[in-house]
Amino acid sequence: MANRSYIYLKNGDEARILTEGIYTIPYFWQLFWDEEDLKAPIALWKTAEELEEDEEQAERFYQEQNVDILLPIEKFRQNALQNRSFLEENVPQSVQLYDAFVRYILANVKDGDVLGFDVLDIVFMDQVSVVSDKLLKNIGAIRENQPKDLDFSLTEKNLIGLAMGFPDYYASELLPEDNILDSVAYQDELKKMKPQEDKQGGDMTGADTKANKWRSGIVYLLILALVIRLIFYMMVKR
Template identity: 35%
Template sequence: MGNRSYLYLKNENEALNIFDANNSLPFFWLLLLDKETLGQQIEVWKKAETYESTHDEEETEKYLALNSNEISISKQRFEINAKNGRIFLLKHFPKTIPLFDDFIDLIKEKSKNYDHLELDISQFSGFYNSLDEFCDALNDELLAIEADEPLKIKFLIVEDLIGHGTGFENAGNVEFTALTSYQNALKNRGIPTFKTVKKFNKKALLINIGLLFLCPAFSVLAYKMFQQDGFKLSTLLLSILNVGFYCAFIWNILAQIKSYRKENVKN
């Protein structure tokens, strides 16, 4: 299934899903945001995370029903942010403009019977070590746009303006998929792999070190089984698993050390 994201149009009675994405967070969606709107939602997410850690599943579901997990964007904010986003794209990524313009036009056309937009992107936080890290990534992206620093943009991949630009059309948007801009983007679409930036996690490092120290015990057990029973399938499987655990834990430890060194170099 993957980590899915959705763009909705909503009013009090109805929701229309017009775009969605799987394992990506489309950059055009982020251009519809501003720091104030994002900041308000981040507060909601963090309060929900705290509530979830101290309450059972049923209580958490009731809490989430009263506190939306989606980012709400008013039509006025949408107009302003879309205009500013277009200026940024035109200056630094001009080839994206035809598709972006069609994307905005579709939202305007579809939104006539709706009063606001909503972005449901919380599942995408699964690519990060923590909610804080996810929120930092979103804030950094909006800051890069505001500061006019295209080299710091992480979510736009011009080789895939469907998965990382508009998202995939929904709600029967046949007219959108038939547009030249969409067809060109579809034709030129690559399938890049989203790379998460792993931060140093002291807890993960200590856990992997502790588990690594347990591996010799299984090595001894496998050796005793071999001495007692000779070469058997169970002994072979235990030995293979033991070697696999050694490799996995050492790999994780080295990855955490690498992340730690990178963070210290930056600081």
């Protein structure tokens, strides 16, 4: 099963998932944080890492502690607005989707919500110290507008998977307002991805055509062999 990360709206025991990352922490999410937001989670991740060999203690720890990154909505709003300029300057093609994503989150906020980030599965793909250092370095690079210092690439074209995360297709009931699936920005990104899929489909069609020709050739040779055998048999009979 793939290692996943989630961004969600949390209200008490209720969690409404917005999008998910697969084997990654999408980089839009990292624009919503500052160093202070990671201080407590990193300490908990390190404790969790130490307890991994003791299943009983680890289970008790996870029951007692929330190891996710949690942001007050107002702080999310401030960070999202403040760091938007980083994208404008360095990845202007991503701003449309970023704005739609931020709007989607804010449109679905309820009283008492906080914004949560469940990233532990991704953190545990490496040592906690290594991953946390990378995340803190990314935050600093964004703040100082130093894209060359980022641990992720801004040139990747798959903005849905690598920047925003894949939407939860069941979220329309829980997150009905300004659903990201219906946004112009999201649909535009899907269209950009489609030519690649079409090309792959074309390659597969070409492969099928070659396979069909090969199979036809085999059938032809078999028929030819039978005809030759029949002729030989008739000559012997004479």
